[in-house]
Amino acid sequence: MKRLLALTMGLLTATTSVNAAECTNATLKRITERGEIAVGVKADYKPFGFRDPNGEIVGLEIDLAKEVAATMGVKLRLVPVVASNRMQFVEQGQTDLMIATMTDTKERRNIVGIPGPNYYASGTNILSPKALAFKDWKDLNGKPVCGIQGAFYNQSVSDKYGAKISAFTNAAEAKQALRDRKCVAFLFDDSSIASDLASGSWGDFEMPLQSEDQSPWGMAVAKSEEACAFGAMISGMEYNWHRSGKLLELEKKWEIKSTGYLQAMHDKLADPIK
């Protein structure tokens, strides 16, 4: 046991010393120095990050941000971000960490550091009138489809299935366009569509297709922090949330329609010693 411990310690020191040459750990130092962590979150994506009528930002991702701040023993400052500026803020150091419903992609990993394991995953689906009875994604060929600006799947659905995407700035406007019959379907995350259908105000509508592109969501840190202390710490926290069932618990708390991803991750990373 002692030898094992010594070996682990040795390995740990070895890896730290290798990284120490390149790691400035500027983000971690800044957070400790200021006693505050700035986290970029969404304020327009229910139930992951949205406002309550008092103006406070709440949601699943805000709970995660609180966990991070509490673990580090610093104050939490939430910075509302949108899809177009969230990565820029992390790059510039305006926010230390970003938890903002961002899909993890290869292109994005070139710009920011996205530590694994991913904390959530969702697929793409459509909300469409029952009367149209879509059966397959190919049925959308040449038809007008409403979407949201900045969603990565707009491109793939239009390329693969020939749908004509018109992108709106927010979901309410896109859904109004769907009701006004300006488009045959509304393209969005499957978990959000499922929540809408469950709310009861979309009686004549359905989510008829097989979800596409199950994609992982990632938290982001500055690229220089990815392989350093802060990135490793975030990585560790994400792992623990999966293992302890924290994420499953939060999914239930915020009444998110399960996509199956969290359960699968929980099973995969389960503690072998009960």
Added chain:
Amino acid sequence: MASDIDKRGQGYPRRSDMAVLLPLRPAPQMDSLSLTTWLAKIRWWQVMLLMLVWPLHAFAQGAVTVDSAVAVLYKWAPFLLLHGFLFNVLISILSMALGTGLGVLLGLTLISKWSPLRFLGNTGTAFFRNAPWLVLLFVVLLAFPFELTIFGTRVPLPGWIKAVIGLSLPVAANIAIIVRGAIQSVPSAQWEAAESLSFSRMQTLWQIIIPQCIKRMIPPWMNWYAILTMATPLCSILGTEEMVTLTRQAMEAEGNKPELLMPFYGFILVLFFLYCYPIAKLTVRLERKFAFKL
């Protein structure tokens, strides 16, 4: 015909077969105040009628009941008003202050005796007057850093400050034109009289000309303030947390029901109208008051 003359006893017929030159009435012109004039021409009863008919029409179309939409809006109204609309007002006031300061300086360069300075001023004015506001906002947002380090202290430069700067640029260029116009409208005899009393150019400008200009600059200045206020929702595109951004977030929190679009955006419309309408009314009144004096 004869009885007409008898009745009036004046010797002038009421009607005449002679060709008469009617008084000249100038055609309506697009003046610098056109937007404000248009806004000020709206009558109160028209507003009331619209506010009564429009929601009824909107509710008749949607599946939503009057109760639920109003209840949702009522829940959010204090937050939207205090954090959203008042923030727009703050942005507009700061932009106007900055824009006026820059605009007066720029306006003075336009009447400079030194031609390189005049050329520079003219170029700047033309550029900022004719560039789209949204594009200026984007340029300022992207070109400025998010924080400045001045003598070792960290000065954060949040998005809304950049929005203030971005909006003040076109305002400054338009204020410059107003300043030049007002200065040029002062009769040249004033300049000559001042010169004969051995006032320097600076003294003439500051002590004689500009005090006379201020009164006639107020109406067009207020007109630009109203225009600027109505332009502040542009900042929502840059992610500034103002009225339109917060309204969208509120609708998101309420499940993005399309029925909410009309009440929520209507609320913004009403607030902006209630703020800009009195300004427009006052502007037109001041303009009339100052128009024929001097």
